[in-house]
Amino acid sequence: MAAKPLGEFARIARFFAPLALPGGLKLRDDVALIAGRRGEQYVLKTDAIVEAIHFFADDPPADVARKLLRVNLSDLAAKGATPVGYLLTMALPKSRGDRWLAAFSRGLAADQRKYRIGLFGGDSDATRGPMVLSLATIGRVAHGRAILRSGARPGDVVYVSGTLGDAAFGLAAIKGQLPRIGVAARRYLIRRYRLPEPRRGLGRRGTASARAAADISDGLVADLGHVCKASGVGAIVETARLPLSPAARSVVARSPRMIRAALIHGDDYELVFTAPPNAAGRVAAAARVAGVRVTAVGRIVAGRGVRVLGAKGRPLHLSRTGYRHV
Amino acid sequence: MAAKPLGEFARIARFFAPLALPGGLKLRDDVALIAGRRGEQYVLKTDAIVEAIHFFADDPPADVARKLLRVNLSDLAAKGATPVGYLLTMALPKSRGDRWLAAFSRGLAADQRKYRIGLFGGDSDATRGPMVLSLATIGRVAHGRAILRSGARPGDVVYVSGTLGDAAFGLAAIKGQLPRIGVAARRYLIRRYRLPEPRRGLGRRGTASARAAADISDGLVADLGHVCKASGVGAIVETARLPLSPAARSVVARSPRMIRAALIHGDDYELVFTAPPNAAGRVAAAARVAGVRVTAVGRIVAGRGVRVLGAKGRPLHLSRTGYRHV
Incomplete structure (x- = not known):
């Protein structure tokens, strides 16, 4: 007899919270904190967007890029953190060619200027399914001043x-x-x-x-x-x-x-x-x-x-x- | 007339290197560096694995988890960095239930102990396609001592x-x-x-x-x-x-x-x-x-x-x- 499936938050509490570092705040917050430069902490956040779920295949690629950045910057803003940089991972179907990527990168560039954040690096892989775009974003905040x-x-x-x-x-x-x-x-x-x-x-x-x-x-x-x-x-x-x-x-x-x-x-x-x-x-x-x-x-x-x-x-x-x- | 598509590395150089911060090392390395605690730098790495590309749907979930961690830890090892923690993003089809996640998290737990690394947080989303699992991993290294x-x-x-x-x-x-x-x-x-x-x-x-x-x-x-x-x-x-x-x-x-x-x-x-x-x-x-x-x-x-x-x-x-x- 199959048990009733756990919800997202019960899954986090059951399977992932026991794996968390102190800076992971028991996974009860939506960010993590690690020691930064003197007097500061880094605020860490990751958030992904999935084709057909968070955006549509024919959305303008620049908008997709900007949404991806912004859903992460939104978390930094909530915590009172200043953006520093981000890592980008992309699972891309073959149908996404150079033209799509060129427009996507122009969207990133526009919002990088607007929000004063830059790229640290990334990883791009092929997928046979819908696009999955994921960001790990780093902000900084005075020590102990993140709004949790x-x-x-x-x-x-x-x-x-x-x-x-x-x-x-x-x-x-x-x-x-x-x-x-x-x-x-x-x-x-x-x-x-x-x-x-x-x-x-x-x-x-x-x-x-x-x-x-x-x-x-x-x-x-x-x-x-x-x-x-x-x-x-x-x-x-x-x-x-x-x-x-x-x-x-x-x-x-x-x-x-x-x-x-x-x-x-x-x-x-x-x-x-x-x-x-x-x-x-x-x-x-x-x-x-x-x-x-x-x-x-x-x-x-x-x-x-x-x-x-x-x-x-x-x-x-x-x-x-x-x-x-x- | 369609131009010949760019390869992965030409794409990085053309579309993404112009977006990189100094710590992104012009995207010519496979990691990035940011200031850490006194005398140290953090080494940042992201790497994803995709179902049907890097692993198979019926692979043991604990092995999938450990491979995901290890392909990232491998980069930290190459740079001479000590693991600190990681952020996890998962795009999961509905077919992956609690049982799969329980085994997956046991795999993470085993390798967390082995490699002395812990979880900072993550994000889980639904997808209608193959699973995409992505890690952003943070290590630390004495300032200027990362092997690039x-x-x-x-x-x-x-x-x-x-x-x-x-x-x-x-x-x-x-x-x-x-x-x-x-x-x-x-x-x-x-x-x-x-x-x-x-x-x-x-x-x-x-x-x-x-x-x-x-x-x-x-x-x-x-x-x-x-x-x-x-x-x-x-x-x-x-x-x-x-x-x-x-x-x-x-x-x-x-x-x-x-x-x-x-x-x-x-x-x-x-x-x-x-x-x-x-x-x-x-x-x-x-x-x-x-x-x-x-x-x-x-x-x-x-x-x-x-x-x-x-x-x-x-x-x-x-x-x-x-x-x-x-």
């Missing part, structure tokens, strides 16, 4: 950057599953899916006030849930306060249930972080300087797990809490 | 560790392409294909005398070729001096042309390194202490490229010079 998942305390305010749900709607648009909305709104949502914007300025300035942070790659409820678990606390999120773009609002106006995408879909790569209530002024100032919208969406409480309140303040039950790319 | 590809000088002796060709014959055996040999020899060769042995002791001790080093992952001629290119020199290799295991000898006895596998096949993950002639005693002593066979197979000369002399000292022309996993 484990620092949230009851009473903290829960903030998110930018707007949520856009990427989910962009993906739905690509798949032809979106209600009819305006052309510009549709384009905006697809762009948000293809090309997330790492919230770097916010992350670095956040070190002054944030107690815990993560980027939202599995969905707000799931990633805030990781923060809660690592911190030994619970959280309450109010759906009515979720920040939506005008384009996302036009989707939700036509299909109110789709608000759930803002709770359970991760491809926006916004940040979720917590800070004590008396830091509200500093958080607002950091957001202004970084030019990034920041919205309080809930609070940290004693206990465990993330409770979501619906539009009228009643508990919302989600059939799933984190987007699974399967 | 670029240090070879005319007059140096070219050494290789262990024996060559075993893994190629092991792969041929799995594919049913091997001449009939004894059962024990066949098993030995398959084992060599599945589970390479990083030459760590040799690498660390080698820092005393080696001028340039690389692990043989693309084949002796190709990897020595990389050393020559990075060093601005040429090399001569004598086929008659290539070290073969008894099992490999039994293959070559039946099919003499198969000696070429020892020149162009990389899956042995042995080391190739160069040292001045007056270091011969130190090289032999280091080999004895490490318990690893070391064989002089040629010499570094002025010029460029690798020339191979056949059994009777006449130039051997190879239709290809490096194993391509395609």
Whole structure:
């Protein structure tokens, strides 16, 4: 009789956490830390994107490259780290020729300039299946100043950057599953899916006030849930306060249930972080300087797990809490 | 009119070398270097293995895990670096369940103990295609003491560790392409294909005398070729001096042309390194202490490229010079 398969996080806890070094933070964070140059630590992160799962075969290669870089830079931003460099591994089908690679490398070059990061090296292999692109990214941070998942305390305010749900709607648009909305709104949502914007300025300035942070790659409820678990606390999120773009609002106006995408879909790569209530002024100032919208969406409480309140303040039950790319 | 596609190394030079940081060594080496703790540098390496290319779907999962670790540890060994930790990314088909992962993680655990390395973290994603497993590995080395590809000088002796060709014959055996040999020899060769042995002791001790080093992952001629290119020199290799295991000898006895596998096949993950002639005693002593066979197979000369002399000292022309996993 086959046992019920473990979920992703149970697998990590069961099979991989016992293998972790101290710098691996018991695999409860999404980064690792090692000693760096004097007074600094290196922040290590790896994240892969898979064809037909995270991007599509006919996406512009430069966008694929930039998304790959950005989903990793997003984690560095969440931790308040400054990018240093990255290692690239590619499993490429033969059909990806020089032309594709030339455009891909131009995308990397553009974002390297933008985010001041460079290439350390890589590995390229053939595959008979979908493309798999993986980055190991290194940032640096003053010793002990990385904003980890484990620092949230009851009473903290829960903030998110930018707007949520856009990427989910962009993906739905690509798949032809979106209600009819305006052309510009549709384009905006697809762009948000293809090309997330790492919230770097916010992350670095956040070190002054944030107690815990993560980027939202599995969905707000799931990633805030990781923060809660690592911190030994619970959280309450109010759906009515979720920040939506005008384009996302036009989707939700036509299909109110789709608000759930803002709770359970991760491809926006916004940040979720917590800070004590008396830091509200500093958080607002950091957001202004970084030019990034920041919205309080809930609070940290004693206990465990993330409770979501619906539009009228009643508990919302989600059939799933984190987007699974399967 | 389509241009002739670039080879792997031309692609790296054209598309990726311009993106490299100084620590990326112009992507002419197989590792990168960054500042580490006081007096040290970190050596960074990434290497992936792909199902149906580097391993087979029904290979024992623990062996797959150990091969993944070892192909990376082999590079650290070549550079004389001590392993620190690694990041793991996995693109897994749904068919790989908890049982497979449990065995895979046991393989990692066994080799973590053996090679004193630990896990920093990772990322796991779904794929609809073959499994792709990628490692980013970090080692440490005294500042300026990493043995790079670029240090070879005319007059140096070219050494290789262990024996060559075993893994190629092991792969041929799995594919049913091997001449009939004894059962024990066949098993030995398959084992060599599945589970390479990083030459760590040799690498660390080698820092005393080696001028340039690389692990043989693309084949002796190709990897020595990389050393020559990075060093601005040429090399001569004598086929008659290539070290073969008894099992490999039994293959070559039946099919003499198969000696070429020892020149162009990389899956042995042995080391190739160069040292001045007056270091011969130190090289032999280091080999004895490490318990690893070391064989002089040629010499570094002025010029460029690798020339191979056949059994009777006449130039051997190879239709290809490096194993391509395609």
